[in-house]
Amino acid sequence: MIDPTSKPPGIPLIHALESNLFGAIFEFHKKVMALLRAANLPNDKLAVASERIDHLLRETTEEIKSIQDLNIQPRLDAMYEDVRRMVDELVALGSIRDQMEQIYSETPPGDILWNSETPPKALVELIEAGQVQPCKAIDLGCGAGNYAIYLAGLGFDVTGVDISPTAIALAEADAKRKSVACRFLVADILAGLPEITETFDFAYDWSLLHHVFPLDRKRYAETVHRLLVPGGKYLCVCFSEQDAGFGGTGHTRRTSLGTVLYFSSEDELRDLFAPEFDIRTLKTVPVEGKREPHLMNVAFMEKKLVSPKKRRSRRRT
Numbered sequence: 001m002i003d004p005t006s007k008p009p010g011i012p013l014i015h016a017l018e019s020n021l022f023g024a025i026f027e028f029h030k031k032v033m034a035l036l037r038a039a040n041l042p043n044d045k046l047a048v049a050s051e052r053i054d055h056l057l058r059e060t061t062e063e064i065k066s067i068q069d070l071n072i073q074p075r076l077d078a079m080y081e082d083v084r085r086m087v088d089e090l091v092a093l094g095s096i097r098d099q100m101e102q103i104y105s106e107t108p109p110g111d112i113l114w115n116s117e118t119p120p121k122a123l124v125e126l127i128e129a130g131q132v133q134p135c136k137a138i139d140l141g142c143g144a145g146n147y148a149i150y151l152a153g154l155g156f157d158v159t160g161v162d163i164s165p166t167a168i169a170l171a172e173a174d175a176k177r178k179s180v181a182c183r184f185l186v187a188d189i190l191a192g193l194p195e196i197t198e199t200f201d202f203a204y205d206w207s208l209l210h211h212v213f214p215l216d217r218k219r220y221a222e223t224v225h226r227l228l229v230p231g232g233k234y235l236c237v238c239f240s241e242q243d244a245g246f247g248g249t250g251h252t253r254r255t256s257l258g259t260v261l262y263f264s265s266e267d268e269l270r271d272l273f274a275p276e277f278d279i280r281t282l283k284t285v286p287v288e289g290k291r292e293p294h295l296m297n298v299a300f301m302e303k304k305l306v307s308p309k310k311r312r313s314r315r316r317t
């Protein structure tokens with residue numbers, strides 16, 4: 001600690017503090033990296049961990065600098081303990097596939113928080129306004145298939161994809177019961193969907209993107225892009241960072257079901273999609289939910305007719 005009877009702290013103290021800080025933070029960083037390597041977290045959890053560690057480090061560094069306290073080790077030790085607890089929690093969370101399997105197989109469909117046979121207003125409005133007409137469509141993260149079945153009933157040729165085999169079994173059974181023709185497929189969209197080689201006129205993900213963390217989002221956007229024909233339409237709906245649910249603040253939040261989700265800003269979605277899609281509308285609106293409405297980002301876009309990358313390479317040749 002700084003001796004209060006000593007001369008007022010001047011530049012040498014700040015230098016000492018900064019070099020002390022630098023060395024201690026370097027050591028802290030090494031220990032955290034070893035912890036993360038040993039935990040071998042999948043990418044979505046690694047993204048959660050990195051974001052929280054960055055945040056903790058920034059806060060602690062600012063605090064230490066503002067009080068000019070040279071004895072920073074106890075704070076870094078306490079911070080390391082926080083990080084260790086968080087990593088343990090993340091390890092205990094299990095994979096998204098296991099979590100979704102557990103939810104779909106242990107909860108009656110009517111009690112699953114997002115599962116509703118009534119198609120959401122934002123989707124219905126697009127159809128009723130004629131902005132999307134019956135065509136070849138893909139539902140990414142289709143869950144129990146409600147919206148895929150709704151669209152198929154309107155004459156769309158729909159493929160639904162979900163990571164949970166139980167969700168897909170529910171979707172298939174419901175389509176059969178309603179005598180609606182739909183294709184359903186169990187697959188992890190983050191693996192790029194190599195099993196789907198055809199293209200679609202319309203893609204939508206309703207409440208899927210908040211399961212995809214920043215580290216995976218570029219790859220996800222590339223997959224959506226590959227699946228669409230040029231000019232193909234795309235509706236993306238995910239939780240907004242402005243929503244007050246599940247802890248109320250921050251990008252990463254844990255739900256009552258134990259899932260960890262990423263709440264996005266409009267700017268993040270714009271940065272992610274604008275390079276390859278023309279964004280027609282992007283708004284943050286309350287969307288009906290079973291318990292209460294949630295503020296969600298609703299983005300409707302079209303795949304650019306010519307990819308900017310191709311345009312650049314054409315110009316060069």
Ligand SMILES: C[S@@+](CC[C@H](N)C(=O)[O-])C[C@H]1O[C@@H](n2cnc3c(N)ncnc32)[C@H](O)[C@@H]1O
Binds near residue numbers: 116140143161
């Ligand atoms: C909140 S639910 C929404 C389901 C459906 N769209 C609806 O609104 O009823 C998110 C869905 O995305 C699926 N999911 C999450 N990550 C996925 C991934 N990487 N690949 C495929 N499906 C995924 C989950 O299994 C779950 O069914």
